[in-house]
Amino acid sequence: xxxxxxxxxxxxxxxxNEYIYWSIQIVMYPFMTGLVAGAFVxxxxxxxxxxxxxxxxxxxxxxxxxxxxxxxxxxxxLHLQHPFRGINVFMTPHFTSAIAAFxxxxxxxxxxxxxxxxxxxxxxxxxxALPLKEKKDKGxxxxxKFLVFCSLTLGVYDLxxxxxxxDEKAIKVLAGIGIPVACFLHGYAGFIFGSVKANALxxxxxxxxxxxxxxxxxxxxxxxxxxxxxxxxxxIKIKSLRKPWRSVRLDSEMSQEDVKGAEISVIKITAKYLLxxxxxxxxxxxxxxxxxxxxxxKHWDILRTVIYQKDFTNIFLLQYTxxxxxxxxxxxxxxxxxxxxxxxxxxxxxxxxxxxxxVVIGGQAFSLTLSGYMEYIMPIVPRDWETFKEGLGGAVxxxxxxxxxxxxxxxxxxxxxxxxxxxxx
Amino acid sequence: xxxxxxxxxxxxxxIAVIAVPLxxxxxxxxSKLFASKGAKKIRWGxxxxxEKCVGCGFCVKACQNENEIPYDINASRTxxxxxxxxxxxxxxxxxxxxxxxxxxxxxxxLGQGKYQDIKNEDIEKAxxxxxxxxxxxxxxxxxxxxxxxxxxxxxxxxxxxxxxCIGCGYCIMACPYxxxxxxxxxxAAEKCNFCYHRITKGLKTACVQACPFGARLIGNINDPNDxxxxxxxxxxxxxxxxxxxxxxxxxxxxxxxxVR
Ligand code: SF4
Ligand code: SF4
Numbered sequence: 001x002x003x004x005x006x007x008x009x010x011x012x013x014x015x016x017n018e019y020i021y022w023s024i025q026i027v028m029y030p031f032m033t034g035l036v037a038g039a040f041v042x043x044x045x046x047x048x049x050x051x052x053x054x055x056x057x058x059x060x061x062x063x064x065x066x067x068x069x070x071x072x073x074x075x076x077x078l079h080l081q082h083p084f085r086g087i088n089v090f091m092t093p094h095f096t097s098a099i100a101a102f103x104x105x106x107x108x109x110x111x112x113x114x115x116x117x118x119x120x121x122x123x124x125x126x127x128x129a130l131p132l133k134e135k136k137d138k139g140x141x142x143x144x145k146f147l148v149f150c151s152l153t154l155g156v157y158d159l160x161x162x163x164x165x166x167d168e169k170a171i172k173v174l175a176g177i178g179i180p181v182a183c184f185l186h187g188y189a190g191f192i193f194g195s196v197k198a199n200a201l202x203x204x205x206x207x208x209x210x211x212x213x214x215x216x217x218x219x220x221x222x223x224x225x226x227x228x229x230x231x232x233x234x235x236i237k238i239k240s241l242r243k244p245w246r247s248v249r250l251d252s253e254m255s256q257e258d259v260k261g262a263e264i265s266v267i268k269i270t271a272k273y274l275l276x277x278x279x280x281x282x283x284x285x286x287x288x289x290x291x292x293x294x295x296x297x298k299h300w301d302i303l304r305t306v307i308y309q310k311d312f313t314n315i316f317l318l319q320y321t322x323x324x325x326x327x328x329x330x331x332x333x334x335x336x337x338x339x340x341x342x343x344x345x346x347x348x349x350x351x352x353x354x355x356x357x358x359v360v361i362g363g364q365a366f367s368l369t370l371s372g373y374m375e376y377i378m379p380i381v382p383r384d385w386e387t388f389k390e391g392l393g394g395a396v397x398x399x400x401x402x403x404x405x406x407x408x409x410x411x412x413x414x415x416x417x418x419x420x421x422x423x424x425x
Numbered sequence: 426x427x428x429x430x431x432x433x434x435x436x437x438x439x440i441a442v443i444a445v446p447l448x449x450x451x452x453x454x455x456s457k458l459f460a461s462k463g464a465k466k467i468r469w470g471x472x473x474x475x476e477k478c479v480g481c482g483f484c485v486k487a488c489q490n491e492n493e494i495p496y497d498i499n500a501s502r503t504x505x506x507x508x509x510x511x512x513x514x515x516x517x518x519x520x521x522x523x524x525x526x527x528x529x530x531x532x533x534x535l536g537q538g539k540y541q542d543i544k545n546e547d548i549e550k551a552x553x554x555x556x557x558x559x560x561x562x563x564x565x566x567x568x569x570x571x572x573x574x575x576x577x578x579x580x581x582x583x584x585x586x587x588x589x590c591i592g593c594g595y596c597i598m599a600c601p602y603x604x605x606x607x608x609x610x611x612x613a614a615e616k617c618n619f620c621y622h623r624i625t626k627g628l629k630t631a632c633v634q635a636c637p638f639g640a641r642l643i644g645n646i647n648d649p650n651d652x653x654x655x656x657x658x659x660x661x662x663x664x665x666x667x668x669x670x671x672x673x674x675x676x677x678x679x680x681x682x683x684v685r
Contacts, residue, residue, distance in 0.1 A: 002500040004606035010536040013518040013685070015556075017500045021594040081592020081612040088572040088591055099571035099595055197565060197669055198601035210468035298668075368603045369685035371518065372536065 008375045014372035020364045024378055025079035027360045028398045030189045031353055032072045037186035038219010039065035040178055047175035053269040060415045062222045066113050067405035074202060075398050078389045098192045109185045116174040119167045121413050125152045126159055170387045186215045200299035201363040206288050213281035218352035220274045225345045228338060231262035267341050271331045282324055302370045311362050319358055323351015433528040446549035467580040469619055470646035473555050476679040477640035480505050480553035487635030500606040502617040503557040508683055509533060510549045516683050524637055554684050558604045558617035559673030581674060582621050587613040601669045642665045
């Protein structure tokens, strides 16, 4: 069987070699890089533009962006027919290709996020490492912890007022450079599609911009969502620890302050930015649609049947109505509650995912003959490795990955109240 | 202590010493040498005469044999399309099994296991169009390959390095003619290469050799004595989808506007 045959349904006149070659993993790729970029932009809103209300969210978003960063190239690797040859991109990069620069952009961006994180958490590393260094009889776990944090300090133990000031400046600069690079990282994913002249649906110079806007929407939504969940879980955990029959002695300095759940004020402010970027994204998408309909060139006939008939549910119901309109209204109605926010956020993220789906899969829903259709039947129950990785299983694994990474990273980079709480007791 | 004057002197000498062998390499650049002799480069071109094609599918079979394409897969380096225009103005087209087994019945394949029977008396006109890689002068597939596994040779043929292709599929997406697919055994991008291993040895491509009606021709279109070159220069020919700016080098005689 030819690659792609198993999940492609052909209708009417389609060239014999045409199949859905870019399947769910290529939907996941822009979705994940979008989350990376969005999370980073959110964190930069505080660091660069000094939006005070986002302070807590900023720290969180940065760590999350870092976790997402590791998951972002995975869809591509899973998609390749020869994953182990992926390294060839670094050995013989062919720079006329939009994909060739991926490694460079990706590592440049990774370096920026990593160094920003380091400046942000340097104080914390030193505070953990120093007491452990002095401690005489370290256990195995403490040894490991000591070694990890010791190396993380990179040998810099200077915590003077002056040096911390300098840290802050560095963070600001890095976050500033990071914004255009994050946008580039993602806009560039849009370019990969937008520059394919063979594909009537993809080819538009608006593609990178649309991608960036919706990326920021999804990134903000995911950060807010995770923030709410983490805060609420913490609240529940601490409350259960406080139960009188528990023998655990709580730290005296753990005040009422720590027990609070997600703060609605933070959510409200962040939601404003979410709405702002959502408006940009929808405006551009509609502009694109109207323009295509108005100019109605050769391929509009088939595009119209795809957009208004074949993919109607995916585009107008799932993406625009459930993914854009409803969350929009939910956030606009005054008196936002956490529960309403959660619903809105989940829907907004689904909207962005559907947008990616409608671009990637929708772009292959019609044949190059302009007189035939193809349908992607996503493999749900895997039959072999290929139907696993390019089916539901592969997509879910990619989506779960950053959360696991985030959980691990949060051990090293405490995301909440890191300044108030010295780590070792 | 080295003086500034000496430093500059030695540096310049050093640069000169390095530069000499580099210029030597430049001087013996083979392609420039070739060009300087006045010989015009080879440019492989293809001519399909749709008026002559009867849709027998021999070319498709020959190609599959020649190029290690498993017999029963649903993809092919070359294929034959059938176009049927009915009296009530409908345009139907298909290419079942890439046209490998010929077109013997009036049943048009509609995909998903559906067929439509067309009676002979309902047909206004019908014809066959063989397709293959256009070996574009400006190939988008080469442009988008991130590792350079797809490349263009000096004589204009676009090749794929099966051992270097990472299988991203970007070239498949970029080709406006849908000629590429993944080889089921090598899992690398696959397409017609004008039987490069044959034409460079003075043979014809497998499909040209197999066609009993002379509907397919290949030649060096830069050669003034070449048949294909002569027809392209002196007769009325057209190419497929020239709006993409790919400058295809497979020329067609008798193309109709319904052809996709
Ligand atoms: S026809 Fe397609 S595969 Fe062949 S050279 Fe042109 S773009 Fe590349
Ligand atoms: S599938 Fe292979 S030949 Fe095609 S663009 Fe990717 S690496 Fe290049």
